[in-house]
Amino acid sequence: MTAEMIPRALIMPRTHETTESNKTGSWRFLRPRYENKTSPCSAACPAGEDIAMIEMLAGRGLFKEAWETILLENPLPGTCGRVCFHPCEGVCNRKDFDASVAVHDVERFLADVAARNDLKPVLEKLPRRPHRVAVVGSGPAGLSAAWFLGLLGYGCDVYEALPEAGGVLRWGIPEYRLPSPVLNVEIARIESGGARILRGRPVTMESLDGLRKDYSAVFLGCGLSRGAPLRISGEVPDAVTDGLVFLRNVRGGQPPPCDGLSAVIGGGNTAVDIARTVVRLGGKAAILYRRRREDMPAFQDEVSMALEEGVELHQLLAPEAIRPLGRRYGLVLKRMRVEGRDRDGRGRVVPTGETTEMEVERVFTATGAEAAQPWHRPPSGRGSGISLSHCVIVSEDGANPLVYGGDPVNETKNVTQAIASGKQAAMALDTFFQEGMEAVEARLAECRVGNGPALSMEIYMGGPRRLRSSHVVQPGEINTDYFRFGARMTQPRLLVEERIDSFDEIDLRVSAGTSIREAERCFNCGLCNQCDNCYVFCPDVAVRRGRDMNDRRIDYDYCKGCGLCAAECPRNAVTLEKEDAP
Amino acid sequence: MMRVLEGSHAVAEAVRLARVQVVSAYPITPQTHIVEILSDYCAAGGMDARFLRVESEHSCLAALIGAQSAGARTFTATSSQGLALMHELLHWSAGARLPIVMAEVNRALGPGWNIWSDQTDSLAQRDTGWIQLYCEDGQEVLDTTLQAFRLAERVNLPVMVVLDAFYLSHTHEPVDVPGQEAVDRFLPPYSPKFRLDTKEPFALSPLVPPSAYMEMRRDIARAMEEARACFRDVEAEFDAVFGRRYGPVEAVRCEDAEIILVASGTVTSTARLLLEELRSKGEKAGLLKIRMFRPFPAEDVRRALWRAKKAAVIDRNVSFGAGGIFAQEIRAALCNMPDRPQVFGFIAGLGGRDVTTAVLEDIYLQTKNGDVPPGESVWVGLQEVSHATGRA
């Protein structure tokens, strides 16, 4: 037999299998896992809006989905997109990179797109409950309570004393900042969500007892509708007008005469609103503020616009007395100076001892607001019930609970805090109805966004947001290498000349392109946006992807725990932890 | 067709007839004529082959390793320093089981620079896993080169066809150059047992752990063993087509010889002349030509030598500290035989020095007259050297 006739396989260095039988995952001592986290904006939002998600959806042009995501936490995006203090932007992780994302502009855009296209939100609702709740007041707190109770399956009757719903939103904010049609759309949506608004139906202390019997619970969201007096000599009705009343009359179509120079006392948005309204009615306005411009609680942007419009701002002047000067008034003002700092960081002011006098046509007050009726406030002292961050629940033995919410309860008083109050009340009542009062605090604590105090209705209702870590993403946890510098969008506005002639909304419509670009600037802190860096950079091909774009998992048979997926995740949606000891 | 060809030319003709597909070479005297002719064939269309004009012998063999792995029949030629530079890849090509064929023109290694005949260059590569075949004349060069492809491709080991510098590479002789059709009958187109293929991807020559390395080395050893038998088959097939065969060794008048000269390469031809002379004087002399050095044809050597009293091994090479390399191998082949012949080793003709019949006769006489072999090897044909000045 010849050698050739004995076919023999060569035993040689030639491979015939893959490396996949090596379970190199056994090398791992750090373990990555996908974990969505909490964005600082959402934790800072009193309404706990899922801002990182909203921006992600908006950035992809999914405007309806983005809008619905807002509605799950806030029934008034058109309003908040315009008038919220947007604390979200103040804590934006992008702030120190270039500029924070214009969250409120995107929110306004989304609300306007929905309104223009008459979109109907498709939101998950819980099954109908037998309980009905009475809501007193249709301001932001009451509307919010009614909306969220509706999502949770409860029917609501909203009692509004005035012929139109909206409370401070309608009567306290000028048309040029919050046009009525915007508000009307929002209120209509809340009504179509199941709330019945009973307009021109004032509730008195006496009728409240009846409501408590007729309804399973009552939510009191009466707001603070009366301006605080100056408490100085010469403060007579002819000379001094409550600024809130003035604004209400203007919104109600009965603008008082505004000729000559009006003095506006205060430094908040109301003061600025009054002054700018005066200008629009043909008068002159001077804002007199006891501190400095930088200490004003009003939006700086609003102050700037007011100055552009001809409003005068006099700083470090506090009213001391008013005396008649013929048909006019002499406003005596103490000169103040800054000495040290207050606890809130603003300059502390003390009188210099000098005074000055200003001759004015009239004086408007805007130095704070009070409850119109004492019973709008929760009773002082500990009763039976619980006191939460944004509402107080009183439930005497056997009586149906009475929930106080909105500005009278909130430490910080603004629209979004009022919305937070209504939401908290809705959650608390649902828990009370289902599990009893003692379960309320623990149940609400589970729904905190980040470390609270904002609460999430999506979490409360068991949505995917509940899976997120409460860890609030810090700026250092963003891999900014993946982001290019991009200028923050500029909100187009009416010209000054156009502004002072009318009450038309100042902020103009923004294009979808601009809004998408702005939303795309968002880091989406803590949220996987399927960028796939984890998959791309894995040196071990250990990130597996399914058909679904969200289906991404780590194959621990092969993941060596190098951590590249976590480090290269631009937005901290991958967590790296010590592997448990074997 | 009979032609008068240089040994180098005979190699080139065989390579052309073997339908080699990739040739690579780096010039070194005395290999240059081979590659010049092949370059010409590749350029002029006489061969359908790619000629890679690489920048070193090392790259030359590396290129052939790549080409052969990708499924081409390949060839190179080199010499001396060039072969030494290839050393690493000689191991690699055998370990990778690639049937590369090389013409190795035996030339001395420097220093000092010496371009003339000497076998130390090729013999120093004896442990690399290459089959080595030493040629005596132009016809044998052509025939052996053709056989080399057949043998290499059967056992998946590379083959070195060795020819002496100048004495063979640059010497014109009549050579019967066969026709292509006949060669095709003997040597079918290359059909590799494996090749790089994107349809069936695998890795060649990866890291091999201790748990697998020895078996692969054993397989090379087995292939070498099989090459002995396989070579006989190849020669039989060659004989069937061309009517010639050479054998791994050639024993000339060894049956009744008392003293057998053992030679390789062109020295064999000189030894043939001396043998006639000695026999005519009544000397019981024989001649054993070693053609195959790796695998070493130990059985053939024993069969040729066992009756003799003495063997005189002529080595045109030296392994410093161990003497002539052929002598060592022959001693090793005989050492377990009872009544084995005595092996006398002689080193002659290094660096191209002429090994004349007189030198060979001296070797014969020293062997005949010696009682016992004097140590490793005896150097013959040396000049007087002044030990004081170091000058000859």
Place this chain on the structure above:
Amino acid sequence: MQPDGRSREWMCSGHVGCAGCGAAVAMRFFLKAMGEKTILVVPACCWSVIAGPYPQSALKVPVIHAAFETGGATASGVRAALDMRGDTETTVVTWAGDGGTFDIGFQALSGAVERNENFIYVCYDNEAYMNTGIQRSSSTPYGAWTTTTPGRDWKKMRKKNIVEALVAHRIPYAATASIAYPEDLIRKAEKARSMKGSRFLHIFASCPTGWRIPSEMSVKIARMAVQTNIFPLYEVEDGVRYTINYRPKEYLVREYFRLQGRFRHLKEEDLDQIQGMVDEDWRLLLRKAGGGA
């Protein structure tokens, strides 16, 4: 990153590269650009090991492992054989480390590209002999510690500019790429694949083990090398047409050096000197690219 067209993997899990291995990332990207019709020649380097010990291969394309200094030559042979077989579709790629490219394989590489062999030569550069235990190569940067440039004897020679050496051969295409810029890397690999003749890709592939950096930093460091101008991303066609692909943010090299244990011993004045060298190299490149500084 839009991975769908490139979702097929040509590298297997279970390879034995170190955690965070930049060379593994480089291979993964590169093969996504190359696809099925690719034959790899791998001279001795980390990838000789990563690719898997017998009987395993970590790659789904044919691989021929080759002797250390033979990357250019072995590929020449593979190409020649494919040409003889009429296979013009398959791309032959040498995949070599910096040692096999800058040092021991430089001759074979120079020879191959001088012949304008039709292949792609990729040097994945981890700036030292990592497979053998972090010994210095001519790719090791000025200032680096290695096991053969220890202590005060840290490397005081510049890194060889391999791309410029290749450009001097006037090859059709030479480019740098980085594991931190996958799109750029894949684009260049695809571009190289579409061309003929000798093409050279120099891929910066960080080595957590040898550079003394945490494994999760390997991409970050590679990115910083680009951002600092230490490793500019550029490409050169026909040895003359320069294109700079990335205008760096010009971070200070200091930041890059501070993150790596291999540079820990450097003093402020050393870093200043290195900054000067980097600036000089960058200006030189700008001049070649015809761009103002």
